[in-house]
Amino acid sequence: MIPSVSRRQLVFIWFAALLIPQVYATESTPATTKIHYTISLAHASEHLVQVELTLPPGAPKRDVQMPVWNALYQVRDFSQYINWIRAISPDGQPLALRKLDKSTWRIDGVQRGARVQYETFADQAGPFNAQLNLHHAFFNLAQLLIYPSNTVSSPIHVHLADIPAGWRIATPLTTESTPDFDAENYDRLVDSPVELSNFRETSFDEGGAHYRIAVDADPADYDMQSLSANVRKIVIAATSWMQDRPFQDYLFIYHFPRGPAGGGMEHAYSTAIDVSADRLSRNPSSIIDVSSHEFFHLWNVKRIRPQSLEPIDYTRENHTTALWFSEGFTSTAANYIRLRAGLMDEPAFLHAISTQITELEGRPAHRFQSAEESSLDAWLEKYEYYSLPQRSISYYNKGYLIGILLDLQLRESSHGRCSLRDLFQWMNAYYAKKGLFFPDTNGVQGAAEAVAHADLHTFFDKYVAGTSEIPYDDFFRTVGLHLARRIRRVPDPGFRAVSNFSALPAVAELTPQSAAAQAGLALGDTILKIAGQTPTGNLERQISELKPGDTLQLRIQNDQGSRDLSFLLGSREEVEFVLQDADNISPRQRARRLAWLAGESQQSGDAHP
Numbered sequence: 001m002i003p004s005v006s007r008r009q010l011v012f013i014w015f016a017a018l019l020i021p022q023v024y025a026t027e028s029t030p031a032t033t034k035i036h037y038t039i040s041l042a043h044a045s046e047h048l049v050q051v052e053l054t055l056p057p058g059a060p061k062r063d064v065q066m067p068v069w070n071a072l073y074q075v076r077d078f079s080q081y082i083n084w085i086r087a088i089s090p091d092g093q094p095l096a097l098r099k100l101d102k103s104t105w106r107i108d109g110v111q112r113g114a115r116v117q118y119e120t121f122a123d124q125a126g127p128f129n130a131q132l133n134l135h136h137a138f139f140n141l142a143q144l145l146i147y148p149s150n151t152v153s154s155p156i157h158v159h160l161a162d163i164p165a166g167w168r169i170a171t172p173l174t175t176e177s178t179p180d181f182d183a184e185n186y187d188r189l190v191d192s193p194v195e196l197s198n199f200r201e202t203s204f205d206e207g208g209a210h211y212r213i214a215v216d217a218d219p220a221d222y223d224m225q226s227l228s229a230n231v232r233k234i235v236i237a238a239t240s241w242m243q244d245r246p247f248q249d250y251l252f253i254y255h256f257p258r259g260p261a262g263g264g265m266e267h268a269y270s271t272a273i274d275v276s277a278d279r280l281s282r283n284p285s286s287i288i289d290v291s292s293h294e295f296f297h298l299w300n301v302k303r304i305r306p307q308s309l310e311p312i313d314y315t316r317e318n319h320t321t322a323l324w325f326s327e328g329f330t331s332t333a334a335n336y337i338r339l340r341a342g343l344m345d346e347p348a349f350l351h352a353i354s355t356q357i358t359e360l361e362g363r364p365a366h367r368f369q370s371a372e373e374s375s376l377d378a379w380l381e382k383y384e385y386y387s388l389p390q391r392s393i394s395y396y397n398k399g400y401l402i403g404i405l406l407d408l409q410l411r412e413s414s415h416g417r418c419s420l421r422d423l424f425q426w427m428n429a430y431y432a433k434k435g436l437f438f439p440d441t442n443g444v445q446g447a448a449e450a451v452a453h454a455d456l457h458t459f460f461d462k463y464v465a466g467t468s469e470i471p472y473d474d475f476f477r478t479v480g481l482h483l484a485r486r487i488r489r490v491p492d493p494g495f496r497a498v499s500n501f502s503a504l505p506a507v508a509e510l511t512p513q514s515a516a517a518q519a520g521l522a523l524g525d526t527i528l529k530i531a532g533q534t535p536t537g538n539l540e541r542q543i544s545e546l547k548p549g550d551t552l553q554l555r556i557q558n559d560q561g562s563r564d565l566s567f568l569l570g571s572r573e574e575v576e577f578v579l580q581d582a583d584n585i586s587p588r589q590r591a592r593r594l595a596w597l598a599g600e601s602q603q604s605g606d607a608h609p
């Protein structure tokens with residue numbers, strides 16, 4: 001039941017052929033010629049990865065490129081880490097190698113083939129990064145491997161060399177004998193993370209597939225048995241919700257580091273997930289949340305894939321309007337999967353929606369930035385100012401809510417006969433299984449209209465392309481709920497600090513005359529500690545656990561060094577939204593709610609008037 005991979009690949013090659021400039025047409029290498037990489041781990045203590053790329057005989061002039069982005073929708077210019085690069089002929093003679101731009105080199109005299117050798121630095125932890133140290137290696141290979149410009153469709157062979165004694169390998173790449181691996185092309189290669197260490201491991205078979213769990217963490221920080229049991233519940237619920245299992249093997253890679261960390265990265269046959277050990281101990285369900293989200297991505301975004309993300313352009317941004325669907329709806333679906341898996345109950349599900357509404361309505365930018373625009377602006381998320389509430393919304397946040405609301409809309413338009421589950425199954429059948437990509441918002445709208453047999457353009461115009469205020473009660477009334485608005489006093493630290501993924505937060509906004517400002521806090525200061533603890537990424541959540549009038553202790557760093565500050569927390573009013581049962585819930589609303597919480601439609605529609 002492997003998905004129509006070969007057809008997807010054909011579509012990809014066809015588009016790639018359209019985009020490759022004419023100048024390369026005379027230089028192309030047959031797509032069947034294998035590209036070989038050797039990746040050496042000999043210099044782990046210095047975080048230096050040495051790579052040799054073997055180019056087959058062919059055109060005399062060849063360009064090689066380093067991707068500028070991967071994993072995150074952020075240009076990170078991985079060529080910044082390349083210390084040196086050289087090319088030699090098969091008999092060891094130096095070849096002329098010239099830089100064309102920040103990420104591209106041209107090599108002359110390659111007609112008999114060449115070996116391109118370089119050294120790159122890799123020491124960033126996390127699922128979006130590449131890291132080599134004495135403890136482990138975790139690689140997103142696009143951050144390490146340059147590729148010949150004209151051969152992204154060529155099959156690839158990778159040899160891992162100089163692996164420290166005792167380390168094993170976890171990767172979804174196929175192998176006939178480790179440490180040698182094969183990939184059908186560069187896209188597949190770099191969609192396959194590699195963990196090397198003496199990780200702990202477990203596996204299970206379920207529904208005909210083999211699932212492997214590799215954990216590189218302190219065994220004191222987690223319980224393998226319960227992790228494995230929860231992962232199993234997730235995969236059962238997800239494959240049954242989708243009525244599909246487009247893989248034979250799937251790999252979960254986990255890290256539970258101390259200090260700031262977090263995030264998960266989806267792949268077609270695997271996921272890599274980091275949860276800080278501290279967060280895991282305070283909130284064990286955090287791992288279920290991220291695992292079900294990343295697992296559902298194997299459909300939504302990896303196979304049910306927006307046209308705007310294809311072909312992947314490693315040299316610049318792939319601008320897409322679809323992340324409200326590819327990310328937001330993945331979170332929506334993940335919560336239905338958790339409900340079905342028995343890993344979330346109704347109060348927690350409704351609380352999650354309420355929290356997301358409070359978040360969206362609390363960001364003034366929701367009045368002028370649409371879900372589609374927030375997706376286009378994903379590439380700005382690496383800038384601190386961009387994430388301020390008056391500047392941006394999150395496509396995760398609004399996309400998640402649109403997913404909930406569209407589900408309720410589909411049910412209402414079809415008198416209960418269809419739901420979001422039908423929309424995903426339809427998109428899986430009509431796009432993913434046929435090796436096609438969906439045309440962003442139009443594709444989702446078309447699928448929604450096809451399953452509900454209704455005209456839904458108003459919904460998409462208002463809430464996806466537009467910034468109309470959402471009439472929540474109109475949607476939630478159908479399941480016997482209404483949205484209550486409460487004013488609450490919350491602690492106000494007088495500043496807002498934001499962080500770019502696992503980096504430490506920095507002060508991006510400061511209220512003049514606040515206690516924080518008077519204590520000496522300044523814009524741009526990095527927060528090293530809050531109340532003696534390393535910030536876990538969500539500083540606002542840590543502050544919300546305190547009370548107005550409490551003393552806030554910070555350790556900060558700026559160009560004058562690091563120092564401790566303490567000041568009293570102020571307070572401000574915040575509007576909080578809470579979903580509550582409506583009065584006099586009718587049998588019809590009750591039946592609709594039950595189906596909704598099961599993530600299912602009502603087969604015979606509304607049975608009650």
Ligand SMILES: [Zn+2]
Pocket residue numbers: 266293294297326327330
């Ligand atoms: Zn995601």
